[in-house]
Amino acid sequence: MSEAQRSALNALLFRTGDQSKDIVLALATNRPGDLDSAVADRIDEVLEFPLPGEDERFKLLKLYLNKYIAEAGERKPGLFSNLFQKQQKKIEIKGLNDDIIKEAAAKTEGFSGREIAKLMASVQAAVYGSEDCVLDPNLFREVVDYKVAEHQQRKKLAATSLETLGFSSIIACFLIGALFPRGGKTGRTLLIKLSYSVHNFVLPVYFGYSGFKADLTVIDSFRNFAIVAIVILLSIGGKVTGTLAACFHLKIPLNEGVLLAFLMNLKGHVDLLALTVGVENKVMSSQIFYNLMMAAVVINSLIWGPLIAFMVRRESDILGYKHLAFEFQSPESELKLLACVHGPRPVATMIGLIASCRGPETIAITPYLMHLIELPAKTKTNLLYHQKEEDELSDDDDYGGNDVVEINEAVDIFTAETGVHIHQVKVVSPFASMYSDVCEFAEDMRASIIILPFHKHQRIDGKLESGKEGIRTTNQKVLRHAKCSVAILVDRGLTAGTSYTSGSGSLQHVAMLFFGGPDDREALGLSKRLGMHHHINLTIIRFLYKSDPTENMGFDIDQKEGDLLMRARSNHEPQNDADNIALTDFFNRYVTSGQVGYVEKQVANGGETACALRDMADMYSMFIVGKGGRGHSTLTTGMSDWEECPELGKVGDFLASSDFDLSGSVLVIQQHRPSKTEDEDR
DSSP: OOHHHHHHHHHHHHHTSSOOSSOOOOOOOSOGGGSOHHHHHTOSOOOOOOOOOHHHHHHHHHHHHIIIIITTTOOOSOHHHHHHSOOOOOOEEOSOOHHHHHHHHHHTTTOOHHHHHHHHHHHHHHHHHSSSOEEOHHHHHHHHHHHHHHHHHHHHHHHHHHHHTTOOHHHHHHHHHHHSOSSHHHHHHHHHHHHHHIIIIIHHHHHHHHHHTOOGGGOOSHHHHHHHHHHHHHHHHHHHHHHHHHHHHTTOOHHHHHHHHHHHTTOOHHHHHHHHHHHHTTSOOOHHHHHHHHHHHHHHHHHHHHHHHHHHHHTHHHHSOOOOOTTTSOTTSOEEEEEEESSSTTHHHHHHHHHHHHOSTTSOEEEEEEEEEEOOOOOOOOOOGGGSOGGGSOOOOOSSHHHHHHHHHHHHHHHHHHOOOOEEEEEEEOHHHHHHHHHHHHHHTTOSEEEEEOSEEEOTTSOEEEOOHHHHHHHHHHHHHOSSEEEEEEOOSSSSSGGGSTTOOOOEEEEEEEOSSHHHHHHHHHHHHHHTSTTEEEEEEEEEEOSSOOOOOOOOHHHHHHHHHHHHHSOSSOOOHHHHHHHHHHIIIIITTTSSEEEEEEESSHHHHHHHHHHTTTTOSEEEEEOOOSOSOGGGTTTTTTOSOGGGHHHHHHHHSTTSOOOSEEEEEEOOOOOHHHHHHO
16 A cells, blocks of 8 residues: 555545544445455445346346437437537337347346446447348347357456466466465465365365376386386485485585485475376376376375384474574574464554564564454353344354454554565464463474563553453463563553664664573573664663662773673672673673663662662663573562562563553563473473
C-alpha cells in the first residue's frame, strides 16, 4: 500500500469512526474480499446483488432486444442529429416470441447483466451483417449458442491456457508457487487454507498413486535388473556426493554430513514429478523404461526408509536440540527467536525489538511471532438447544479473529518497511498447557530465545494494570521448562515500538544493567546485537560494591580504560571470573571502538542501587537486565522485601513495580540452565 493510499484510508476511517447524520456513504464492489477489515466493520447494511436468475435474464433479454433491435433505426428528434448522423436501417423481427427468449434465458445461466447486453449487441451486429436485415429464430439461436460457448471457453481459459500452449501444469504450478510472495495477506491466507489439505491429503494420494503405477513385474530379466540397480546406485552416488561436497564447503562434521546425505535419498519428489511430466508430455515414449524408473524410485525408498530410521536413532545426539547461549554466540551469526503475544497491544514493541536484535541489516534473522489464544473450557449444561440464550447457540469461536487482523496489519507494515519477513504462528490452547506448545515449537525451530509479554499492561495514566492470571502462569512455566534463553518484556508502550525499525531516524538510548551472574552475561550477549544497530545508543552500566563512601563515578573510557578495568578487578567484593572475562572481552571489542558506552556505579547495598536506578529512570527508553542467578549479592540486598513478581528477579521486579516511576520498557533475560535429566541425556 502506497503512502497516498494509506492516507486516504486513514482519512476515510477517521471520518466514519462515529455515527453521523450529515454523511451517507454507499460503497459498491464486486470484490468484497479486498476491502480493508476496518472499512468492512464500518458498513451498517450489506446488500448482495447476485448474478441474474432465469426470470431476470428473460427480462434483461426483452429489455435489450427492445433497445438494440426493435428501436434500432428509429430517427431521434433534433435538427443536428438528422443532418450529421447516418440513419440506421430498420430491423425486421420475424417469429421471435417469448418462448424462444425464455429458451435463451435458460441457456445463458451464469451471465451477468453486462454479458447479456453484449450478447444482444452481437445479435444486432449479426442482423446488420445479413442481406435482408431480418432477425428470425434461427439467427437468434445461432448467436446465443455462439456467445454461450464463448462464455464457457472464457471460464476454462485461465485453467487450461498453459496446457493449451504446450506447458505442463505441474511445472507451471511450481513456478507460480516459487514466484509467489512469501508475506502479505494473500500468502498468509493461502498458506493457512492449503497447508493441511495439501500435506495430509493431496501429496499422499498423488505419490501413492504414482507409486502404485510402478510395475515390478518388468524386472524379469537380468538386463532389466541391472538397469534398476545402476539407476539406484547412480541416484545414491549423486546425492551423497553432492551433499558431502556442500557439507565440506560449509565445514559440517563428516558424521553429520553422511547422515544428511542419506536423508537426501528419501527425497523422491523430483524423480516422480520428472517421470510423470515426461510421460504426459510424450517426452518418454517407452513404457518399459518408465516402469523401470518408477520401480527404481520405489525400491530406493523402501531401502532407505528403515536404514534412515536406524541411523537417526543411533545419531540422536547429533539431531537433538543443542542450545548455544548468547554469552558464547557470535553477534554476526544468524538469530532465531520466538516472540509471543496474547493480543495486539504489545505487537508494536515486539516487532521493534525483533528489528533491534537483528543488529546490522547484513546479519540473517529468522523471527517467529506466535499468537497465543486461550481455549476456554466448555461449560456443561442440561438445557436443551431451544432453551439456550441467543449468545449460547453459536458453536463458532472466532479465537481472536479481530486481534489477528490487527496483528497481521502490523506485521505487513513492518515487512514492507524493513524487508524482514516474520513467520506467524497461531496457537489455541488452555493456559494450563500453553507453555508446552511454546516450548515445543521453540525447540523445533531451534530458537535462541523466547520473548514473552509481561502479564501487566500500561494504562493511560502510566501505571501497570494486571491482566489474566493465566498469562503469568504461562510465563512462569516457560521459564522453568524452556530449553533456551527466555526473556519477559515489560512494555511501557511509549518507547520501544516502531521507532526501532530501520527506516526510523530517531536514536533510542538503551541501558544494560550488569550485576553479575549467568543471566546478566546472557543479557550482555544479547546486548552485543543491539549495540550494533545504527539507531540504538547502548550503554553498559556495571554495579560494583563500594567499600568506602565515595561518589559514584562515570568514566570516559577513551581516557581511563586501563584504570576502569583495573578497578573492576580490584574491588573488595570478589567477582566471578566468568563475569570479568565476559566484560573484558566485551570492553575490548565494543567499548574501545566507541560503539557502546560503559559506566560504573559503586553502591554499598540494595538501597543505594534503588536510588541509582531512580536517578536514571528517565534517561533510557529500555532497560535490559538478567533475571538473577547471581546468588546472594550485597548489591541487591533488601530489594526483594516487597517483591511482587519473582519471575522477573529482584532488579526486574523493582523496575516493573507500580511504585517505580519509569517511562522505559524493561527486558528481563534468563539464561537456559540444563536440568539434571538433560545432562543425563547428553
